[in-house]
Amino acid sequence: MDETYDVIVMGTGLKECILSGMLSVSGKKVLHVDRNPYYGGESASLTPIDQVFEHFKKSVPENKYGRGREWNVDLIPKFLMANGQLVKLLIHTGVTRYLEFKSVDGSYVYKGGKIYKVPADEKEALATSLMGLFEKRRFKNFLQHVQDYNVDDPKTYKGVEPNMVAKQVYEKYSLDANTQDFTGHALALFRNDEYMAKPCVDLIKRCRLYSDSLARYGKSPYLYPLYGLGELPQGFARLSAIYGGTYMLDKPVDEIVMEDGHVVGVKSQGETAKCGIVVCDPTYAPDRCKKVGQVVRAICILNHPIPNTKDGQSVQIIIPQNQVSRKDDIYVCMVSAAHNVCAKGYYLAIVATTVETSDPEAELQPGLELLGAIEEKFVSVVDLLEPIDDGTENKIFISMSYDATTHFETTCDDVLSLFKRITGEDFDFSKVQHTDTETVE
Numbered sequence: 001m002d003e004t005y006d007v008i009v010m011g012t013g014l015k016e017c018i019l020s021g022m023l024s025v026s027g028k029k030v031l032h033v034d035r036n037p038y039y040g041g042e043s044a045s046l047t048p049i050d051q052v053f054e055h056f057k058k059s060v061p062e063n064k065y066g067r068g069r070e071w072n073v074d075l076i077p078k079f080l081m082a083n084g085q086l087v088k089l090l091i092h093t094g095v096t097r098y099l100e101f102k103s104v105d106g107s108y109v110y111k112g113g114k115i116y117k118v119p120a121d122e123k124e125a126l127a128t129s130l131m132g133l134f135e136k137r138r139f140k141n142f143l144q145h146v147q148d149y150n151v152d153d154p155k156t157y158k159g160v161e162p163n164m165v166a167k168q169v170y171e172k173y174s175l176d177a178n179t180q181d182f183t184g185h186a187l188a189l190f191r192n193d194e195y196m197a198k199p200c201v202d203l204i205k206r207c208r209l210y211s212d213s214l215a216r217y218g219k220s221p222y223l224y225p226l227y228g229l230g231e232l233p234q235g236f237a238r239l240s241a242i243y244g245g246t247y248m249l250d251k252p253v254d255e256i257v258m259e260d261g262h263v264v265g266v267k268s269q270g271e272t273a274k275c276g277i278v279v280c281d282p283t284y285a286p287d288r289c290k291k292v293g294q295v296v297r298a299i300c301i302l303n304h305p306i307p308n309t310k311d312g313q314s315v316q317i318i319i320p321q322n323q324v325s326r327k328d329d330i331y332v333c334m335v336s337a338a339h340n341v342c343a344k345g346y347y348l349a350i351v352a353t354t355v356e357t358s359d360p361e362a363e364l365q366p367g368l369e370l371l372g373a374i375e376e377k378f379v380s381v382v383d384l385l386e387p388i389d390d391g392t393e394n395k396i397f398i399s400m401s402y403d404a405t406t407h408f409e410t411t412c413d414d415v416l417s418l419f420k421r422i423t424g425e426d427f428d429f430s431k432v433q434h435t436d437t438e439t440v441e
Contacts (some may be wrong), residue, residue, distance in 0.1 A: 019233075070337075076297075079223065166203040191403070279418065317367070
């Protein structure tokens with residue numbers, strides 16, 4: 001390990017592996033270490049199933065859940081937007097060659113105690129009982145305007161100026177409170193209603209991303225990799241290795257070595273690897289992070305699909321905060337044996353939200369009630385950590401903890417922000433090769 005590197009990356013979580021791959025491809029000499037014997041860090045997929053029970057300190061039931069190796073349980077399950085930033089990164093870096101994806105069967109939204117499918121085409125939009133006939137017409141006009149809108153072309157504004165706030169755009173189209181809820185949270189994927197008072201351009205971009213993603217595969221805008229999300233960090237790790245990156249698992253980190261206020265190396269088991277830049281997750285530099293909240297998650301094993309989802313083998317359900325008198329949304333997602341993540345006849349569901357009270361598990365109740373009978377439940381409450389500085393001075397670049405969302409857009413925002421701070425340049429998506437992600441129907 002006594003060598004000199006451009007960058008040392010600590011932790012093999014998804015964000016760290018993406019950055020390791022991107023930096024290796026851009027010609028940096030990278031050393032990547034993890035104190036765990038497995039890839040993925042906090043965002044690992046655990047296999048066999050015994051590992052899940054051990055992780056949550058529960059006794060392992062004998063022979064109940066089929067062959068243990070059939071299970072790949074994500075600790076932080078999330079879906080990919082088919083036209084989103086992570087898919088573009090996967091295509092750009094060529095990591096898609098190591099992965100196969102399945103499109104998610106359906107996206108649902110919670111309203112007045114029931115769940116409704118988010119319409120995936122015109123036929124579903126006309127049939128949905130999510131809104132009345134006149135509201136459907138107003139909503140259709142809103143969506144059409146969103147598709148045609150171009151910030152650089154005032155001819156497309158049609159009365160919606162870029163500096164108008166989101167709430168004013170809804171009012172212009174006379175969309176009711178339920179439609180605003182469903183649009184802001186199930187389509188634009190905002191986590192709370194703070195966006196209402198911000199410029200409308202972000203709302204327009206997000207709605208368009210949803211419809212562009214939906215247009216890719218038709219059933220829903222989401223994709224999920226076969227064998228679980230643990231495949232993603234490993235794909236980026238392979239990429240880094242191809243470009244000369246060195247990987248060391250099961251490698252404890254003793255300290256980050258500093259001189260004159262900036263990093264010069266990393267010490268492990270008496271050896272020091274020299275470097276000018278360190279990238280890590282918050283657990284490797286807790287004294288350089290601040291707590292900004294908590295996320296509560298329940299991973300549930302079911303022996304049936306989620307009721308009222310047409311027996312979908314994979315679904316996402318968003319519970320907008322207004323529907324359950326909260327400040328933040330509750331997220332539910334489910335995958336199954338169709339994705340090679342559990343034994344046949346079983347389903348893996350997760351309910352997650354941002355903690356708002358002193359009884360986090362109780363906050364998941366509206367989501368848990370949608371699941372029907374639960375065979376097994378694993379609950380975790382984790383701190384949301386953010387770095388106290390941007391790393392440009394001391395050259396220690398720390399990722400943020402994973403939030404409660406069940407999609408990867410916020411994860412990518414963090415990765416691209418880190419990339420810019422490390423290299424001084426924006427990641428250039430214009431170089432993305434236009435090949436398609438490998439999907440299996």
